[in-house]
Amino acid sequence: MSLLNEGTNADSSNGGGSTNTDSGSGTSTSTNSGVSTSWKDSLPEDIRGHSAIATFDDPATLAKSYIHAQGLIGKKGVLVPGEKASDDDWNSFYDSLGRPPVDKYALDNSKINLDPAALKGFSEAFHKAGLLPKQAQAIMEMYVGGQQADVQAQQAVKAKMVEDNKTTLQKEWGEGYPKMINAAVAAAKRVGGDGFIEYLAEKGLDSDVRIIKTLAEVGKLLGEDKFRGEANTKLGMTPEEAQREINELQSRPEYGDPSHGDHKKVVNRVSDLYQKLFS
Template identity: 30%
Template sequence: MSETTAASDAGQTEAGGGASAAPEKPEGAAAPGTEAGTGSGDPAAQDPAGAAKAPPSSGDGPGAEPAPAPEGFMAHLDPEVAKDLQPKGYKTANELAKAYLKLESKIGEKGIIKPGEDAPQEDWDAYYAAIGRPESPENYDLGEFQPPEGVPWNEEAQQGFLQAMHKAGAPQAAVQAALDYYGSFLAEQQEALQTQAEEETQAAERELRKEFGRAYDERLDLANRVVREFGGKELAAELEKSGFGRNKTLVKALASIGEAMSEDGELIGSVTAKGFGLNQQDARKELDSLTKDPEKRKILTDNAHPEHQDLIARRKRLYELAYPAGGEK
């Protein structure tokens, strides 16, 4: 074939509309739209829309997986609330309620959280101030509190009490209540002691009247004169305060001392020696009453009676006063 014929055949092939075989790809050549040697195409170039697909998202951060939908009781909560509660792992509403109550027990009425045992003193001072403790013991407002009348009250002890309460963190209301209670308690105790003292006095008087008989007033006067002469008002006050003035045994002893001193004319208040402070006319009346009293006569004749010796001595002294030596009998 001539060269002209070959060229003509080639031109017909290029210009013709018929199908022809694609030229072979040279070995090692990259496919259209790919880098040589990678063996894979660009996703953006392969995607018909020409855009890359974003990775799946969860949560708020880039690339995070979406949070699971709330389940159970949390499905009924606001989404934001459920979102915050889900990580805490509450399975039921009962578990959530228990957790809340436990937290509430650690918080005071005003929302004040009590410091831990190892908390610094500054934290405790702030806590005490928040619950109502004043800055110092002297700043406790005692209001209208007054120590009960008639009750010994130690001001120094009161200050010590306030200091101890302040150190313990006691608020104003607690200290006020404690003082009010203690004051009322002491007043009740004082009233009970007074009642008891009156009952003891009445009981002692009954026993002494029974033992002294008609001579009760005179012998009691003798006992009181001994106290006044040798102890004065101070001893009388101490006997009353201590309760010994109601002691039957002591009163009898003082009366006997008074009688003995009257015999020697040593006791102030005796009108005459051995005279109980009675004049002659009174002594005669007393002696007449004694001898006419059946009970006294029985005692005078009964040597075993506990009042026999005292009554014999009394009758003798009355005779000496009523009928002095050389006097009328």
């Protein structure tokens, strides 16, 4: 029993001029004149018949309902939109909680150094999700920090792979390692230019053992072709042709006979061929 009920009973027992009757739609009071009244009669006329209070029999029940409702309402007095709420309903809710305009998040970029376009993209996403500035800052730092950690981990893996591959090639090539690496680089530039080397780096193939060994072999062949080309320019013949002529001249009698009239001519020709061939 509430104090209000106790007060009503006290008036009745003291012989007052009114009695309680239940009208079915709320507690009512009969006056000495016989007119039945309800507690709602004391309310302003524009809310007296409102459906929201139609089921409350007395002020105490209404008060309890109000207190319970307050527990379901946000701290700022805003109801969380339901499942069928519109985008406008949600935007109004977010704004009432303190969501700033999309260009007013003022995110601290000093630690992560995002470019302006990326920072703008984060702000737009945070605004759409209804996040407050402090929440947005925390999520951005966590996400970007995770991305940076992933990049560092990948770099560490690649660095170890490069070192392992280098060790493998050094064991196989021994002291010839620098020469073979230079041959591989020369081949890559000769075949595809600097753009090809950049492509291999982008794809993570610039330290692949199989790629390096293949390019090194190509480089060796290119080096031999270059030697042949230079010899052709100097001699007017291939190195093989020059060697055959040397052999033929040395087999002549005049080459080994100083008294022969053509001895000096043949010897000078052989000497000239050797000098051009190996210079």
